[in-house]
Amino acid sequence: MVLDSGDTAFIIICTALVLLMAPGVGLFYGGLVRRKNLISMFALSFAALAIVSVQWILFGYSLAFGPDIGGLIGSLEYAGLQGVGLSGDGIPDLLFMVFQMMFAAVTLAIITSAVAERIKLSSFIVFGLLWTTLVYDPLAHWVWGGGWMAGSGILDFAGGIVVHISAGWGALALALVIGKRAGFGQYSMEPHNIPLTLLGGALLWFGWFGFNAGSALAANGLAVNALIVTNTAAAAGTLAWMAASWINGKPSSIGMISGSIAGLGAVTPAAGFIDPIGALIIGAVSGIICYYALLWRLNRSLDESLDAWAIHGVGGVWGTVALGIFALSGIGGITGLIGGSSAQLALQAVGAVAAVAYAFAVTFMIAKAVDLTMGLRVTEDEEYVGLDISQHGESIYV
């Protein structure tokens, strides 16, 4: 139980990097909506950051990382950060707590994709609090807090299950409950500011270094490996999505940055177990399958508006499974299918399926409950004039 100043300094910086991903999501999404909803989209990410920051201190951290109850949830022993101290193994327990807090915050920000341009702010606050408590915290406990997934050997280095599957599949359920935007499918709803989306995506790529490398929880070789495979998968995803969309027309910059996020999401669970060549394949495959997932969603005219499902949900499943294929024993001590062992692949598949089912079902129930009690949607008029004016009393371009 000796503190390491290098590790501590590194994780403090990584915490700040991950924090920047919340406004990164806000910018990424904000550019994709119509201009009457940019402030709303950005503000939802800040709201997510604030809601989770408070919830995590009060009881979220304890539910996720408190002493295990039946493999399902943490106890409330650490509520209010009781007993979470300045000392720890390598880094202070308090630092681990705040690093994890940022993951929970970014995850809630990602799910706002599903409700873009039509959510009532007050309902989002209630939904967000319930969602992070009932979906995120249990999943974090299952995988990282000593729950049943950790017990059975299911692995998730930096959040393929906890962050990307939960936000992506949760977004799909939430979109089904809240319903389509008025006019969806009848007239075009083109992104109003593509450079904002590119800038937001760039901040995500940047923050992801803290997300994945920091998940080594030490400034060591594993962290460096995670950083390199993260960058590699992002680049491969960018090029793969670009190539796939080039076949159907011009390769858009939005497609490229979407491919980057697809690669980043997919490499997240595997970053501590694979080498750069594995990352190249994981990222490229993710770029292609996420692109086709997006086309499939559009063909089904599902209004999961900003594609958290197609990119984070599908990419997260692929990455979680791919860990079982490309893991190399020399990196994280796990041998995957390419090393001749299929045991981990089977475990990863079980983990992915269980997480998809849990995130989808519980999100659906929470969304229904909020919709029936206070209504998720704004009124027709409020949606028409835009959420910037109707929810915040502001507009961006006067």
Next chain:
Amino acid sequence: MKKIEAIFRPEKRDKVKTALAENGFFAMTVSDVRGRGAQKGIQLQYRGKRMKVDLIPKIKIEMVIRDDDVPKVIGTIRAAARTGKYGDGRKFVLPVDQSAMVRTDEFVSD
């Protein structure tokens, strides 16, 4: 020659453009504008508090056409841009004295 100025909902822009093109009317100038009509904008009921949005984004198209085509253009725009609710917009028909091409200074009558 007549000039049509039509102001309508921005989300109907593509539909109006397509409908006009299908009827053979291509030349037009399009602008993003904001304005209000007889209803003084949109009143939002906000938990007892009233909130007024009095300048609403609209699209304005301007086109110069032959006198005979006025009913057809007016009708095409109505069919494409109408929702039946307040705020659908307004069309104006103005006389045009002369029209000359910038490229040649040639006066054109239609």
